[in-house]
Amino acid sequence: MNTGGIGEFVVRILLIEDDLAQADQLVGTLASEGHNVVHEAEGDVALKRARTDTFDVLIVDRMLPKMDGLSIVMKLREDGDQTPALILSALGQVDDRVEGLRAGGDDYLTKPYASSELLARLEVLAKRGENQSADTVLEVGNLILDRIHHTAKRAGIDIELKPREYRLLEYLMNNEGKIVTRTMLLQNVWDLNFDPQTNVIDVHMSRLRSKLDKEFEFPLLHTVRGRGYKLADLSDNSTA
Amino acid sequence: MQRLNQLLRNTSIQLTLVYTLVFGLLAAGVVMYIGYNTGRLLIQQSQVAVDDEVQKIAEITRGVGLRRLIPMIESRSRQPGANLYLVADANGRIIAGNVRELDRSLLVKDGWKIPPFDYGRFEDPNVEPHKAIARVFTLPGNLRLLVGRDIGEFQRFQSIVQQASTVSLAVMVLTGLGVWFFIGRRALRHIDSVSKTSQHIMAGDLSQRLPLSGTGDEFDRLSISLNAMIGRLEKLDSGIQTMSDSIAHDLKTPLTRLRGQAEKALSSRTLKSTRNKIEGIIGESDGIIKTFDALLMISKVEAGATTIDYQSIDLNALISDLYELFEPGFDERGAVLVLDQNHLPPVRANRELIVQALINLLDNAMKYGLSHEDAKVAINSYQKSNCVVIDIADNGDGISKEDREIVQERFVRLDASRTLPGSGLGLSMVKAIALLHGGSLTLHENSSGLICRFSLPI
Numbered sequence A: 001m002n003t004g005g006i007g008e009f010v011v012r013i014l015l016i017e018d019d020l021a022q023a024d025q026l027v028g029t030l031a032s033e034g035h036n037v038v039h040e041a042e043g044d045v046a047l048k049r050a051r052t053d054t055f056d057v058l059i060v061d062r063m064l065p066k067m068d069g070l071s072i073v074m075k076l077r078e079d080g081d082q083t084p085a086l087i088l089s090a091l092g093q094v095d096d097r098v099e100g101l102r103a104g105g106d107d108y109l110t111k112p113y114a115s116s117e118l119l120a121r122l123e124v125l126a127k128r129g130e131n132q133s134a135d136t137v138l139e140v141g142n143l144i145l146d147r148i149h150h151t152a153k154r155a156g157i158d159i160e161l162k163p164r165e166y167r168l169l170e171y172l173m174n175n176e177g178k179i180v181t182r183t184m185l186l187q188n189v190w191d192l193n194f195d196p197q198t199n200v201i202d203v204h205m206s207r208l209r210s211k212l213d214k215e216f217e218f219p220l221l222h223t224v225r226g227r228g229y230k231l232a233d234l235s236d237n238s239t240a
Numbered sequence B: 001m002q003r004l005n006q007l008l009r010n011t012s013i014q015l016t017l018v019y020t021l022v023f024g025l026l027a028a029g030v031v032m033y034i035g036y037n038t039g040r041l042l043i044q045q046s047q048v049a050v051d052d053e054v055q056k057i058a059e060i061t062r063g064v065g066l067r068r069l070i071p072m073i074e075s076r077s078r079q080p081g082a083n084l085y086l087v088a089d090a091n092g093r094i095i096a097g098n099v100r101e102l103d104r105s106l107l108v109k110d111g112w113k114i115p116p117f118d119y120g121r122f123e124d125p126n127v128e129p130h131k132a133i134a135r136v137f138t139l140p141g142n143l144r145l146l147v148g149r150d151i152g153e154f155q156r157f158q159s160i161v162q163q164a165s166t167v168s169l170a171v172m173v174l175t176g177l178g179v180w181f182f183i184g185r186r187a188l189r190h191i192d193s194v195s196k197t198s199q200h201i202m203a204g205d206l207s208q209r210l211p212l213s214g215t216g217d218e219f220d221r222l223s224i225s226l227n228a229m230i231g232r233l234e235k236l237d238s239g240i241q242t243m244s245d246s247i248a249h250d251l252k253t254p255l256t257r258l259r260g261q262a263e264k265a266l267s268s269r270t271l272k273s274t275r276n277k278i279e280g281i282i283g284e285s286d287g288i289i290k291t292f293d294a295l296l297m298i299s300k301v302e303a304g305a306t307t308i309d310y311q312s313i314d315l316n317a318l319i320s321d322l323y324e325l326f327e328p329g330f331d332e333r334g335a336v337l338v339l340d341q342n343h344l345p346p347v348r349a350n351r352e353l354i355v356q357a358l359i360n361l362l363d364n365a366m367k368y369g370l371s372h373e374d375a376k377v378a379i380n381s382y383q384k385s386n387c388v389v390i391d392i393a394d395n396g397d398g399i400s401k402e403d404r405e406i407v408q409e410r411f412v413r414l415d416a417s418r419t420l421p422g423s424g425l426g427l428s429m430v431k432a433i434a435l436l437h438g439g440s441l442t443l444h445e446n447s448s449g450l451i452c453r454f455s456l457p458i
Helices: A020-032 A043-052 A069-078 A096-102 A115-131 A163-174 A182-190 A200-213 B002-009 B011-064 B066-078 B152-202 B218-250 B252-267 B271-302 B315-332 B351-368 B401-406 B426-436
Strands: A012-016 A036-040 A057-061 A085-089 A107-110 A137-140 A143-146 A151-154 A157-159 A179-181 A221-224 A228-231 B084-088 B094-097 B099-102 B111-121 B130-139 B143-150 B311-313 B336-341 B347-349 B376-384 B387-394 B440-445 B450-457
Touching: A012 A020, A012 A043, A020 A036, A020 A115, A036 A043, A043 A069, A057 A069, A057 A115, A069 A085, A085 A096, A085 A115, A096 A107, A107 A115, A115 A179, A115 A182, A137 A163, A143 A163, A163 A182, A163 A200, A163 A228, A179 A182, A182 A200, A182 A228, A200 A221, A200 B315, B011 B066, B011 B130, B011 B143, B011 B152, B066 B084, B066 B094, B084 B099, B084 B130, B130 B152, B152 B218, B218 B252, B218 B271, B252 B271, B271 B426, B311 B351, B315 B336, B315 B351, B315 B376, B315 B387, B347 B351, B347 B450, B351 B376, B351 B387, B351 B426, B351 B450, B426 B440, B426 B450
Parallel strands: A012 A036, A012 A057, A057 A085, A085 A107, B336 B376
Antiparallel strands: A137 A143, A143 A151, A151 A157, A179 A228, A221 A228, B084 B094, B084 B143, B099 B111, B111 B130, B130 B143, B311 B347, B376 B387, B387 B450, B440 B450
């Protein structure tokens, strides 16, 4: 199965979810991608576990019987624990996302969600620590992004980018090799939280692609069908 | 008995009773306190006067001897309104004075005889015994002198006080009952009718409203706000009714399609075609989930959820961001999206909801407004009196006047658009969002096409 880059590294996950059926399904999905999952159903036990053990990512269901999922995250943040947390919620979408992020969650996903969406976000979160660096230069294959001058070059040739295209490319390069979904792009590049009914994002991506890939021998920007996009050097001469 | 019980459970009568009791007791207490103190004062004054007199008589006796005492007592006794005087020998025989008879044992010992005693007077032998207090004094020759004062006046005063207390208590009780009768009973009647109506409402008839007395008193004010609450409930209730009808009706179609595809997937021969069918199933279920999400959002917005967070937002930046996001999409369809932006003041709104509303309008324009060549959609933002207005205008086929209202209802899809993907919830969501913010969504005819006018109060 083409996992689109997932499985290249193992993510150690603490899943806090009281619905056992959903938890089982999720553990199965995550394990089949090669991730290491610890599941806890009760809030207080989970909090203890998160405090004593080390994880790359927390997946926290918002509605837990004894302790609210958000308060677990808040308590960990108070302790200074910055482990990225993905909040899952069945609540409606009006303000819950904002609330979840304010409580210290790093990303928010409303149930029901596509497992591809969850996997993509998980991977981005897990690698956030290493990747969201203050590097002044980002590199993917022969593509170089200069974050001081806001310029991009591929194989030494300047690529003209509009401000939004620059941000789009920066986000993709920050998440090199990982699938990013359309909603992730809307949230992170446009700061708009909605589910696109039309292909607005795809048009932007195809414009970016024509600037990045058209004149070059191999593509860097890949469409992952039914999921999203991925920026990666998959050519034979790549060192990855 | 039961009626009495019910009466006693009534707040107004309870209050009336408590007030009457408390005020009655207080009034009676005050009157009695005054009466007691005045009485004491009178007795004290009498005592002082008697002491004075005894002093004088003693002095006179010492000076002139007993000879002149008897005539002096006799003359004093005959003065109008005179005190009590009595001179008796050691055996208790009355020698002089105005006292006809009294209990002789009083004369045995000297000193004050304070608890009032009965005595008879010479002037009016027929009336019942008088009451008096007196001081007994032994004169030389073992004669007893009694000087006293009638306290009939004091007793009359006390009986006046008693009468006053009784009358004031009676007045108090009558006033209390009157107050209850005219105010309490009226309120009770009103409350009874309110509780009768609320029983109807509880039984499910949300169209009923609580009666108003028309006086604008606190009961009316309470009824008015309760009526507003019932109105809100009625609206929500009918919303749920229509929504569940619509869901039953409109979700059946995609579910039927879903089932059909699943059956096909089951009978597919190749892995590739199975995959294709399953992808179709996922797409179809995503559509259903989106419909549910939209429905939930609409009902949350329509319920005016209190959890919605309002902030001051800059619509100018938001509109240009949305323009920049959508422009390539229109371009790709051979249409143009133009932006005619006038500076807007900040508004208090929920950003996510406003984004959702504007995106729905732009999505609609992209899906339904590009039917002609040289298709053009314009976003115009401007301020009009105390509203900010955002117009999304297309030059497509437009919507007929009759359909413009209907199309804002949930699940309504016009014939021309039935073949396109969509839930029929987009405009109802925009409308709900506008109303939540105190604004409006109106549809207007463009020279060719449709104008969706979204306005928010500043």
